[in-house]
Amino acid sequence: MDCLEGKYNINAASKMLGIQPGTLRAWERRYQIIEPIRNESGYRLYTDEHIKILKWIIKKINQGFTTSQAVSLLANNQLFSDAFNTKEENEITSMSVELLDSLLNFNEYKAQEIINSLFSLFTIEKVMLDIFVPLLEKIGDLWESRKITSAHEHFASSIIRSKIVTVFYNSPQNHYFPKVVAVCSPGEWHDIGLLMFSLVLRRKGFDVVYLGSGMAEEDLNKTLENIHPDFLFISCTMKENLTNVLSLVTSITLNFKNLKIGIGGYAVNSMKQSDKEQFSAFIVGQNRADWEKWLLNRSG
Structure with a gap:
């Protein structure tokens, strides 16, 4: 069976790791260490790779690191960082393309839905600097090369600007x-x-x-x-x-x-x-x- 295939439910994973299911859920929400696969019923399924990563985190915690410190070490650990970065970059690229398409088709509902998903998956700084900035540059290039109209540019910019303003004044x-x-x-x-x-x-x-x-x-x-x-x-x-x-x-x-x-x-x-x-x-x-x-x- 492929190590990337989900085969352990949360109870099985918690027993293998020696931590509570609630802790696994909390780590998933707070640190986004891993993203368990979901089966047809919506239940989490952990892969061998997930278990490997979580065991590494637990080992560092047992060595005296806090969870956040262990996660930071994980991001800099060559064993895992390339896989994490590639997955994150692919997800960002895919969602950015989808967001651009919805903006250029004046689909505000879809655009807002994607933007909300981005904020749920990544940090505010990540969304702003690594997603919105390149997206706005792309829109600007399309407008300057006359591949889109000023209406497209204004609509897209106003949607993104409104989200930045909301986050700014809620900070x-x-x-x-x-x-x-x-x-x-x-x-x-x-x-x-x-x-x-x-x-x-x-x-x-x-x-x-x-x-x-x-x-x-x-x-x-x-x-x-x-x-x-x-x-x-x-x-x-x-x-x-x-x-x-x-x-x-x-x-x-x-x-x-x-x-x-x-x-x-x-x-x-x-x-x-x-x-x-x-x-x-x-x-x-x-x-x-x-x-x-x-x-x-x-x-x-």
């Missing part, structure tokens, strides 16, 4: 953590990238005031005087706005001496080398690793 704030103002540069109207970045900050505990797009420069200055934030993040996606953004950063730096300013967005990638060197301290980067490094260097 807890900590008023004892540094206060952040996040805003698009004057003249900008595309704010999804900034919204995702703001969500990551809020999930890290920052007290984020999200201003989005359409903010006039004079209003921004008044807002900074009123809020007294620790950080200001400005997004710029349009190349023609770069000069104004850099001028704005210079002006704000002079007026708010202790304010830590970061700039990001698609247009920042196209900055002249001389500007990149001059404003290197302000450039946040284009991915989460860059963001983490930038924040770490300016915290404390």
Whole structure:
């Protein structure tokens, strides 16, 4: 019998492993270590590979690791990581294709159903950064190459944006953590990238005031005087706005001496080398690793 064929029900698996069925269910929900096969009646069936993985986790716990630490070790263990990563990547690819198809067919019900499934399977950060970002880039490429209409682009973007907004405002704030103002540069109207970045900050505990797009420069200055934030993040996606953004950063730096300013967005990638060197301290980067490094260097 193939080691990938489900053959142990939850009671049999719990006896083999020496743990309670409730613990197995809890690990499945909380850590997503494995995904048991379901039979026609909906009951869990564990494979030999599942048992092997769970025994490894239990061994680490018995060695003194917490369950979460053991799971982290599992993700970095070469014995298992390739299989896990391949399965997860395949699932993400399949669901992303299905989501894109539903969005381009204006099927809101199906799109929302898939999005809800994604959030039930993966972490918020995983969905936002590894699924939504590539999906939006794909939609943008299709629109620029005129393979889809502006109606398709607007519909798809609005569905995804609405989900990000919901998650953002449902995420807890900590008023004892540094206060952040996040805003698009004057003249900008595309704010999804900034919204995702703001969500990551809020999930890290920052007290984020999200201003989005359409903010006039004079209003921004008044807002900074009123809020007294620790950080200001400005997004710029349009190349023609770069000069104004850099001028704005210079002006704000002079007026708010202790304010830590970061700039990001698609247009920042196209900055002249001389500007990149001059404003290197302000450039946040284009991915989460860059963001983490930038924040770490300016915290404390």
